[in-house]
Amino acid sequence: MSTVKEPPQATTQPKGRVSRRGFIGGVGLGGGALGAGLLPLPSAGAPAALAGPGPVAVTLTINGKTHKLNLEPRVTLLDALRNYLDYTGAKRVCDRGTCGACTVLVDGKAVYACQILAIDAQGKNIQTIEGLAAPKPDPLITAFVNNDGLQCGFCTPGFVMAAKAFLAENPNPTYRQVSTGFGGNLCRCGSYNGIRRAILQAAKSAQGGTHA
């Protein structure tokens, strides 16, 4: 049993939302409502603009390139990359900020793209595996290949991005640092041995790495 409908013309806002105006009115910043013993606030500013819940303009800077999108505020950065753009290197595995397969760099820091709203990633420098792979593969990528730090490959882009951030902070890691680190990424195939060797090799091939 199935029912089919014609595709709609455009995505619109879900119905049944609380009126924006009424909502704000209900809270209000009453000037004279200060309770005894509470410190007064500095003067109240104008309420910030509300966006959504329907699609709104969202601009993302990914690997130095600007993308203008129309997204509901609830769309995560990961889903924006994968579903609304074509950056599919970051993977959705746990979708709950545990496994690290969606790791990207935001302003140079490794983060889980599944736990960031795309609208919140505006104005930031988002780096994905695609940016690390082109025009020429980052030596870290090559090191993963050379050391077989991957099997099915589904966690690999996230691991590479986490390793990129790790090496930026620890350019000269010891084996111990590498073998006890990376608690924010999981590999279901169990390629950890190769991953460790890859990271050490990448550190060594960059200047300064001597422990490997």
Added chain:
Amino acid sequence: MPDYSWPAPEKRRVMGRRTNRIDGLAKASGRARYAYDVKRPNMLYGAVVTCPYAHARIRSIDVSAAEKMKGVAAVHIFDGSAPGTEVQWAGYEIAAVAAETEELARDAARAVKVEYEVLPHFVHEQDLAKAAAYAKPSGEQITGDPDQAFKEADVVSEGFYGTPVICHLTWETHGQVIEWKGDQVEYWPTTQAVSGIGNELAKTLGLPPANVHVMQDHMGIGYGSKFSPDRWGIACAKISKQTGRPVKLFLERRVEQEIAGNRPSHFARIRLAAKKDGTITGWESQSWSTGGMTGGGMPPIPYVYTQIPNQRKNHSAVRVNAAPQRAWRAPNHPQACYLTCCAMDDLAARLGMDPLELFKKNADYTARPAVYRWQLDKAAELIGWKKLWHPRGDKTPGRLKRGLGLAVNTWGGAGHLSNCRCNIHPDGTVEVELASQDLGTGTRTVIAMVAAETLGLPLGAIRVKIGDNRYPFSGTSGGSTTVGGVSSSTRKATMNALEKLFALVAPELGAKPEELEAANGQIQVKGNPKKAVAWKAACKKITGGPISEMGQNDPKNPMGLNTGNVGGVQMADVSVDVETGLIRMNRLVVVQDCGLIINPKTAESQCFGAAHLSVCAALYEERILDGITGRMLNPDIEFYKVAGNPDIGEIIVHLDIRPEHDKRGVIGLGEPPVIAGIAAIGNAVTNAIGVRIPVVPMTPDKVLAALERRSA
């Protein structure tokens, strides 16, 4: 007919060399496309509505609100989920919706209203007494005279052991993209069965098999759970047909954990009879297991030591309200290994014997005594057994206790039915085509290596074309049968093609075709590199279309190219904090025979990965079902715990490639090394703390409880 046999080890130029996987760069660059990454123009996104009860009858399904939602293209009720249906497990698929965006699809799925009559459920099988009403005994099996054996035994050892249900937890969840156009279905599944899955879909949809085109470049783990299109594949196809649009429908993690694959539990009470010298004389087991509503079959016990002379075995299949089991990398072997090797370890302790000696002493009960004895010694050497092993209970002061443990494994793994086509084009291009799949095991690379070896070409000269059911049929990837199958069919196809090329070149070289060989990028007279034609020049002689030759691996006649049956030994070195019950992996040694190894690099990776899965199952993994609600409490990757990089310690792999194994031909390596680690770790923990933790995973609560029992 050419001589297809593998070149002698010293003559191999490509095979046997540590080779980077040829799709490694694509994967590590994020360029590799998985089914989950496929995006088609005008594609709809799906979401699934599932049953929240472990046992219930569907009263009604109201899709009207969902249908009316903007952006929703279709609401589909699954075949087999009509009102009146009795649902037997939580997570059962009721309806699927398709919408313009994934967000809207989820909204619509929430808007589907399903009414249930909730029925009583049963989900916990570990206590057989409490599960009696759901247990179905399978009848007693007797070998020899167990009563006499136990009567005459010098020593009888008894124990209870168990492994719970665990999930496949495939990193790429289950699902597909389907585009139904006219009478043609374009199908991007995530599958271990590129050749077969389309036929199954076609059959269900009433289409000719040729009308379903399966494409899969890469896949993110199957572990035995991805052979069938499944109900969600059928639903996806139907929605695509009805909407006339491509549809992407993948299970959310929560649903994947609940229904898309689990491996059965196995529990057993085991008694062993033995002589003072350690010779085992009798086995008795009462085992039970569940794989969902059908219960679970008897594990292959006694494991490896199958020829223990006197045996009595009873088994019960326990039915629980949970989704059905699926094959899980080495089905039933890790569990059987755990039951057997822990019982043998306990017997050794009872005898006051080093388990290494007990396992060696009884090796004649195995199919390959000499192999196991050699491997036991090799593993012992690698882990430092002589120096580090001690009788049960590490007596050194302090809170950390260290221990060693061991276990053994076996697996079949002979090559499956595989066909390969080799095309040699006039411009020198070589293609090898098989409707096979690379699960991350390195299949693609192995195929390229065999072709390059055979044709005397560099690896980069070979174009491997797999992952499309329009290529020649090649078997599913299950049971470690892939590498044997595809390497043999590739060997044959490339040799057959080469023979045609020899015939074209022979006149120019003034030799007979059978006097030629391919080496170093040229066709030459055997042993005479100066009497040669370069590969490209040789191929220019090809006219009227490319040389296109088939090769087949027939499992009934593998012609010495592949075989099955391997053995392995694993030894674990652990430390246990006896105050907290926390277990730390120090080392896990993997010794494995595996026949002729084509690519040592990816073969070792298989062992590393398998060993890591043993750590997961020994210490962390279990499906936790709630008795009251019948729901899975950890359908995630947060409380469904798996080992991370800092948790696995050091894994040491030794592939047993002595000449007598090499000459057996190629043997699959997917499952063998995944088997013995759990028991080895269990035995190591027992050795460290002096008391057995009967049921894995060995979480701190269980470790502390065992320690309390010891001191009581």
Added chain:
Amino acid sequence: MQAFAYASPTTLQEAVALLADRWGEADILAGGTDLLSLLKDYIHTPQRVINIKGIKELGGIRKTPSGLRIGALVTVAELLANAEVRAAYPSLTQAALGIASPQIRNMGTVGGDLCQRPRCWYFRLGFGLLATKDGRSLAREGDNRYHAIFGNQGAACFVSASSFGPPLIALNAKVKLVGPKGERELPLEKFFVTPQSEAEREIALRPNEILTEILVPPAAGVPNATYEVRQRQTLDWPLATASVALTMKGAAVAAARIVLGHVAPTPWRAAEAEKVLAGKGLSAAVIQKAAEAAVAGATPLSGNGYKVQLARVAVRRALEAARPKA
């Protein structure tokens, strides 16, 4: 995730104005590491999400005469990188290191850690904070291996998931909360509460308030430490933690504050253990006695008795770690 309207105010007043006076209508977004999971699992279905990361005054760590002022938006990574924290507050550093994922450390904030919701699996499956079904307590009668061993006599059996709650309470920290009527300060200990009904929350924050900063008294001469028992070294929830802060008088403890984590619906003061230490030197015997006293009142559920031992060990090891080196 249900659709919501979104705002990214740049001032506190704007942010407060956007909040609602009832739970459930609006949520505050900071690091997002917990909120996005709550939204995806439909545990929270707000009509509005207010991103406070654009409010500059909520960031930064500042040393003041009355101690350290930690902005609610300070990330775990920023806390770890702070020299003052590293020097004087090892208990905070150790708690931060227990959050084993660099990604979570980069995203998660100290304020968010204090406000995060419990991880009780019944709660996360949608059975409510008090996890009841047909009048039965799921946590009490069901699988409670990760649930409370203290403070579980009422309806709540979940454990507070906060990593920084225990060390900050041990350090006697206060939090500043800002609402439509102004701001108020609360000892952090009073910030965590045990809900009695499904309508209540596990923190004293009001629905229209924002936690803006944490004020930690100076800890010079106050040895402090956190010890965490966690099954995996990978990102994993602790099974039990203990944080201690000791005011010393010579070699003896003048006053101790000991707070357990992940064992009760709130961070749990071990008052009996604190009494044991008062006026005593930190000998092995005294430490052991304090550890015993810390768990003497435990009321484990059917499946979590092991956590009593873990809490005992955590207290002992935290005290050993804090003990000034001779």
